[in-house]
Amino acid sequence: MSYKCSRCKRDVELDEYGGVRCPYCGHRVLLKERGGGIKEVDVK
Template identity: 80%
Template sequence: MSYKCSRCKRDVSLDGYGGVRCPYCGHRVLLKERSQDVKTVPVQ
């Protein structure tokens, strides 16, 4: 999964080692990257 650190804005990938922490600055708040896909809903 792709995440972005909310402090240093670097891309972070978590590899399941048990902790959620930015490996660059040590900050614990990571934001999940959203996909760029646009979904359309048909109107009835």
């Protein structure tokens, strides 16, 4: 899954055993990348 570090803004790929930490700067706050699509919801 693709994440972006909130401090250095680099793309980060996490493996399931590595924990949550940026391998470049060591920061522990990562933001999940969102898809480019827009969801439409029908409201009744």
